[in-house]
Amino acid sequence: MILIRDVRLLESNGNWDILVEGNRIKRIGRNLLEKESIDKRDVEIIDGKNMAAIPGLVNTHTHIPMTIFRGVADDIPLMEWLNNYIWKMESKLNEELVYIGTLLGTVEMIKSGTTTFNDMYFHLDGIIKGVLESGIRAVLSYGMIDLFDEEKREKEIKNCEKIVKKIIKMDNPRIKPAIGPHAPYTCSKELLTFSHEIAREYNIPVHIHMNETLNEIKIVKEKTGMRPFEYLNSIEFFEGVKVIAAHCVHLSDREIDIIEKKSVVVSHNPISNLKLGSGIAPIPKLLEKNILITLGTDGCGSNNNLNIFEEIKISSLIHKGISLDPTSIPGEVSFKFATLNGGKALNLEVGVLKEGYLADIVLVDLRKPYLIPVENLKSHLVYAFNGVVDTVLIDGNVVLRDGKMTNIDEYKIYEMAEKAYSKLVEDVDIKRDN
């Protein structure tokens, strides 16, 4: 058992105790040591004085191994970025490099308060290994792209089935599978249909890129005569499965109707969408329809970090500036995007501190200049915080304490990542910076 003592909660006065048993929150109350008659020898006590406890954050769209591409190319057109850098480097990846990139990403996420991420990538054995070692919680999908080629499709389907079965067989509470058809402009109708069927069969979510750029929408329209959401709806892609649609930057009113009626979850990725010049998702319009909005960082190639607190702040800021309305997307709402809504999106009992829920808990040290005066804490977390957290529990285990990783040697990971990056840029002959 772990007892977090005398900690502040966001919505209540004074100091509280949180008792963790196994991987769940057993009790939240005052003076639990006395009230629950706990023998001190049975519990690890974490002093929560001058700390706030918040639910671990949920990142609903990322490609975690891309941490090792951080900063390799910015401020250039999308196709140049993909052709000359990202795709070149991705073609050289292997399980070992993906494992190293995953480790680096998990350290970054945990240290900025993210306890669950929803990922789409390849070489999943490397990702699984990294997730197991670091202690983070993940929903993993193998990203499928067939480019309308039958041979490729067969390969992708086999890979997907293998990974889903492997993750289910592992039966680890920290790793769940999802199905990852890349996007309607890169996947054939057959591959999309397969994705829908297998997701339904295993009752697991689908994770897909939707309407990120104007160009991809044009491609789908030329091919199918429909906009992407209309097309997917026409092949019954949304029937009976939970779909997490990343980006959703450019949407017609009819598409918004489909998202609403089919309960599609939106993973809003504001920083990546800004940085790649994709555009700005119409979140206020989606909120009017009570569509579930969550937040994602996207991969480190286009962000260039995995700090969800930045997404929270920007998602609240940007529509105020565009609409000239300071009441647009209050901090209260954007904070939910990254917590409660993330848990709902992934069908996990996370994103809220509640008895019976999974013990994914983050402690924030309040003795920081940017969090003072210590009041209006939710506002501070949205508008003033830099994301540096003190202590993190995931699935009932302490994975970060006093800002230091407990399971893994972070400095060794940094070294491994440096070497991996050096090898990669040599292999693809990318100009070194210095």
Added chain:
Amino acid sequence: MILIRDVRLLESNGNWDILVEGNRIKRIGRNLLEKESIDKRDVEIIDGKNMAAIPGLVNTHTHIPMTIFRGVADDIPLMEWLNNYIWKMESKLNEELVYIGTLLGTVEMIKSGTTTFNDMYFHLDGIIKGVLESGIRAVLSYGMIDLFDEEKREKEIKNCEKIVKKIIKMDNPRIKPAIGPHAPYTCSKELLTFSHEIAREYNIPVHIHMNETLNEIKIVKEKTGMRPFEYLNSIEFFEGVKVIAAHCVHLSDREIDIIEKKSVVVSHNPISNLKLGSGIAPIPKLLEKNILITLGTDGCGSNNNLNIFEEIKISSLIHKGISLDPTSIPGEVSFKFATLNGGKALNLEVGVLKEGYLADIVLVDLRKPYLIPVENLKSHLVYAFNGVVDTVLIDGNVVLRDGKMTNIDEYKIYEMAEKAYSKLVEDVDIKRDN
């Protein structure tokens, strides 16, 4: 003397030494201990291994004591924010409270790499005291508002003259005066003319709010028949003085011409402008005319922090998203806004690491997950960094070491700020959060 050894610089390969003598950078080179035949007993050596040295950042528009208003009200319309919160609390401020707010702000700025700030506020004796104690560099102006009332004007002019003379007499290299007429919609023509004359007489910059909201532009137009920059130009406000114009959100082409021809410096405050729903400044258009762009946080009431790294990132991101052009405002450019351009704007030899320049130097610890791989460092500082710096020198003095303030007890300041805030919200009867 201080010698920073084996540190990385942003634009050069390998490790460098930086030798500081008095308040200036004396030499930048390799193996300076040997080359300059320095006796080790004469120097304090700072190990720069695994660190990058960057120039201290410059914040060209803030109201530093407003740190103690942090988070008191968000997501509400501007006039409600001003009437029910900010103006109420400001009316209760005194020199002591302003001193405490200043101390809190300087700790926050130093810990996020800002070494110089350009401020406009009142109770300046409190600000001066805080700046002297913390070791930061500041350009201070007393904010003048006469609301077209002669009696008020006389008072403001007296206060302004008193402060300018006081600062000049102090002859402290870390504190310079500026003239702070609040804005064209709150200052009479006479007050604006006085501001221009005194700035010219003492050869010091003018710091003014310009074109922040559509409403204030309407007010000036109704009063004068001209838009704000046209009006100021008509009274020769820009002749022979350096004017730092904060905000500049809504600008006509004719106003942009005036800014260009009169070499007005723009202090771009993207986060405050978004948060208050003011709008988004047309920075790409201003860059086409080679107008000097700098960055400001504005006060903590509307941001809600003083972390200039956030302004750097957002200033590069936002126009990419709006124009759907990922090449808009590259990181290289936005980094200059906060460094080189800030120094130029304030006529200070800061914002660049250069022999002979003032020794305002920031060391960033590179062993952080979000800065790995350690390459493309400028990209990391713009797009991946959270602003937490390790060591700061200002005017040749070490004010932050290993993330801890050296001159002042930061925890004592946090306590003082808590008490000040409690008293303030009681006095004005603002609803407490918890």
